[in-house]
Each structure stands twice: as C-alpha cells, then as structure tokens.
Amino acid sequence: MDNRIHFLLEKGLKELNISINSSQKDQIIYFLNMIEMNNRLFNLTGFKTHESILVELIFDSFSLLKTNFPFNEINTAIDVGTGAGIPGMPLNILFPNIHFYYLDSNHKKIDFLKIVSNHLNLDQSFFLCDRAESLGHSSLYREKFDFAMTRALSTLATNIELVTPFIKVKGRAVFFKGISYQKEISLASNSLSLLNCQLDSIIPIPIPLSNRTNHFLFISKSASTPAIYPRRIGIPQKKPL
Numbered sequence: 163m164d165n166r167i168h169f170l171l172e173k174g175l176k177e178l179n180i181s182i183n184s185s186q187k188d189q190i191i192y193f194l195n196m197i198e199m200n201n202r203l204f205n206l207t208g209f210k211t212h213e214s215i216l217v218e219l220i221f222d223s224f225s226l227l228k229t230n231f232p233f234n235e236i237n238t239a240i241d242v243g244t245g246a247g248i249p250g251m252p253l254n255i256l257f258p259n260i261h262f263y264y265l266d267s268n269h270k271k272i273d274f275l276k277i278v279s280n281h282l283n284l285d286q287s288f289f290l291c292d293r294a295e296s297l298g299h300s301s302l303y304r305e306k307f308d309f310a311m312t313r314a315l316s317t318l319a320t321n322i323e324l325v326t327p328f329i330k331v332k333g334r335a336v337f338f339k340g341i342s343y344q345k346e347i348s349l350a351s352n353s354l355s356l357l358n359c360q361l362d363s364i365i366p367i368p369i370p371l372s373n374r375t376n377h378f379l380f381i382s383k384s385a386s387t388p389a390i391y392p393r394r395i396g397i398p399q400k401k402p403l
C-alpha cells in the first residue's frame with residue numbers, strides 16, 4: 163500500500179502545485195491510515211480504501227490551497243461540522259501555528275481527532291463537541307475567528323446561519339460546494355443579508371485524480387451577527403432563512 167499511496171500523494175500535490183516537507187507528508191499518511199483503520203470503530207466516513215480517502219478527503223481539502231487564500235495571514239480558524247477532520251486536519255498539518263478549532267456534535271469523531279492531534283503534536287488545535295447552534299452563542303467563540311471553513315455540513319443558506327456567527331466582523335468563511343452551487347446561491351440571498359454577509363467570490367478548483375471540481379464560495383461579514391442567530395437547534399436546517 164505505502165509505495166502506491168506515496169506515489170499518488172506526490173502526484174496530487176504536484177497537480178495542486180503544493181510543496182510540503184517530508185515530515186508533513188508522513189503526518190498526512192498517518193492521518194490517512196488512522197481514518198482507514200478506525201473507520202468502523204468511530205464511524206468516520208463512507209470512504210473505505212486508502213486511495214479513496216486520499217483523493218476524496220485529503221486532496222479535496224488541499225484543493226482549497228489552490229485558491230491562494232492567505233493562510234499565512236490568519237491566526238484563528240474553525241472547521242464547523244468537521245467529521246473526520248475534513249478539511250481542517252490536512253490544512254492544519256500544513257499550518258500548525260494557526261489556532262485551529264474543530265467543532266462537531268458527534269463525540270466519537272471529536273475523540274478520534276484528539277487522538278490524531280496528540281500523536282501529531284498539533285498543540286494549537288482545540289476540539290469542541292457541541293452543536294453550532296449552541297456554541298455560536300457562547301461569548302468564548304462568537305465572533306472570535308479570522309476564518310471559518312465548512313464542507314458537507316448543510317445547504318449554503320443553513321451553513322451561513324450556522325457558521326458566520328463564529329467569524330469576526332471583516333472575517334471570512336469558505337464553503338466547499340459541488341455542482342449544485344448556483345442553485346444554493348440563489349436560495350441563500352436572504353440568509354446572506356440577514357447575517358450581514360456578502361458572497362465575495364466563487365472559485366472552481368478541480369480535485370486531483372478525481373473527476374470532481376470544488377466550487378469554493380468565499381463569504382465575508384460586514385457587521386456583527388444579529389443576536390437572534392443562529393436560531394434554536396435544528397431550526398436552521400428545518401426552516402432555512
């Protein structure tokens with residue numbers, strides 16, 4: 163397995179024009195192996211093989227780097243609905259100095275990420291097991307982040323309500339979206355304006371060794387989130403704004 167995965171990792175990194183050092187490569191391979199080995203125990207992902215985990219989760223996460231988002235300029239980031247650490251963990255391995263927060267309502271997934279992060283000595287990583295609807299009202303986390311990211315959490319309208327309360331005014335959020343991104347944007351105009359946000363850019367990036375393309379929707383926040391948002395648990399999903 164190892165030779166082939168190393169070969170594919172190099173190939174994908176080259177396609178994305180990313181250069182990482184050998185210890186970061188080892189960390190990525192460790193993370194990949196941990197997902198594969200612990201998938202059943204922690205109920206992490208539908209992807210079962212090393213190759214599909216590499217392409218569908220890790221390259222998918224890394225494709226954000228090709229947007230040239232200035233990760234070097236941010237201090238605090240949060241991955242909302244991180245699951246098995248996607249996209250947070252692969253990006254955190256490349257930027258270990260960012261104060262990286264992982265939020266998921268599922269205890270097992272958060273436990274898994276704590277094990278991975280301890281092993282990798284990611285000492286600026288923090289793990290939060292809660293619902294975004296509750297934590298978004300906590301004074302410890304509300305409007306505290308430079309950057310938020312979310313992949314496969316919900317529709318754009320719902321994501322905006324769940325995620326943007328965490329970012330500072332003038333902070334940014336990115337949402338990973340597939341081919342239905344235009345329809346999602348058309349349904350999110352209310353959510354954007356009620357949450358004082360704007361859609362700044364849409365950047366399509368093909369995922370290496372896959373036939374999928376990520377559409378990165380970058381959103382910024384121009385004023386504080388009104389105190390009523392996010393609404394009660396389950397409401398952002400059931401009744402999108």
Ligand SMILES: C[S@@+](CC[C@H](N)C(=O)[O-])C[C@H]1O[C@@H](n2cnc3c(N)ncnc32)[C@H](O)[C@@H]1O
Nearest residue numbers: 243244245248266267268292293294313314315
């Ligand atoms: C489909 S998974 C996506 C996981 C990961 N981001 C990925 O792309 O592979 C959605 C994750 O969001 C978490 N989640 C769903 N609703 C949430 C909420 N309101 N607050 C916090 N986590 C939530 C779930 O537990 C699940 O792990």
